[in-house]
Amino acid sequence: MPTYVVGLTGGIGSGKSAAADRFAAHNIAIVDADIASRAVVEPGQPALEAIADHFGSEIIVDGQLDRTALRHKVFADESERHWLQSLLHPLINAWLKDQIAAATSPYVVLVNPLLFETRHNMWCNRVLVVDVPEEVQLRRTMERDGNTEEQVRNIMNAQADRVQRNELADDIIVNDRDLDHLYSEVDRLHEVYLQSCQKQHAS
Numbered sequence: 001m002p003t004y005v006v007g008l009t010g011g012i013g014s015g016k017s018a019a020a021d022r023f024a025a026h027n028i029a030i031v032d033a034d035i036a037s038r039a040v041v042e043p044g045q046p047a048l049e050a051i052a053d054h055f056g057s058e059i060i061v062d063g064q065l066d067r068t069a070l071r072h073k074v075f076a077d078e079s080e081r082h083w084l085q086s087l088l089h090p091l092i093n094a095w096l097k098d099q100i101a102a103a104t105s106p107y108v109v110l111v112n113p114l115l116f117e118t119r120h121n122m123w124c125n126r127v128l129v130v131d132v133p134e135e136v137q138l139r140r141t142m143e144r145d146g147n148t149e150e151q152v153r154n155i156m157n158a159q160a161d162r163v164q165r166n167e168l169a170d171d172i173i174v175n176d177r178d179l180d181h182l183y184s185e186v187d188r189l190h191e192v193y194l195q196s197c198q199k200q201h202a203s
Helices: 017-024 035-038 046-055 067-076 077-100 134-145 148-159 162-168 180-202
Strands: 004-008 031-034 107-109 126-131 171-174
Touching: 004 017, 017 031, 017 107, 017 126, 017 180, 031 035, 031 077, 035 077, 035 107, 046 067, 046 077, 067 077, 067 148, 077 107, 126 162, 126 180, 134 148, 171 180
Parallel strands: 004 107, 004 126, 031 107, 126 171
Antiparallel strands: none
């Protein structure tokens, strides 16, 4: 089991997924909170039934959770978002811990856009933030997801403040250039993390 965990976070549209893919290309295990959040609401899971009871059966389409409809409900009403978090977070935490424990790479990357809000940074030896200017976040996310500016801003407002997130980071990649730049930064940090976890194992 890797005892060295690197937390990877950043605002929506920052390029976290591209960074995680590059770490994966180095055969580093990726444990993703977004995947966990889907796994715990798959058909047959108790959480899916609880969500349907709370929000109404129309939130389920062809047996699957309508994530877009759910997102609109919870980002429009803070109390609903808190209800959903209280249901899902313990289940997500258990799933993530199981995945981290099962990983066999020298270190593991824990990807979570809400790393600080969920206090998952406390599980990490180092935290890497992929940072972009807010106007780039807006443009990328609107183009990628087809969301309105208001919808994207609501999601951004639910995430950690950009300045606060960067202050809490151990490492920052400013992803305002091309993909080659992002990859070169990940490659550099991969070597740093390998050395760090080797030192930890040797001590």
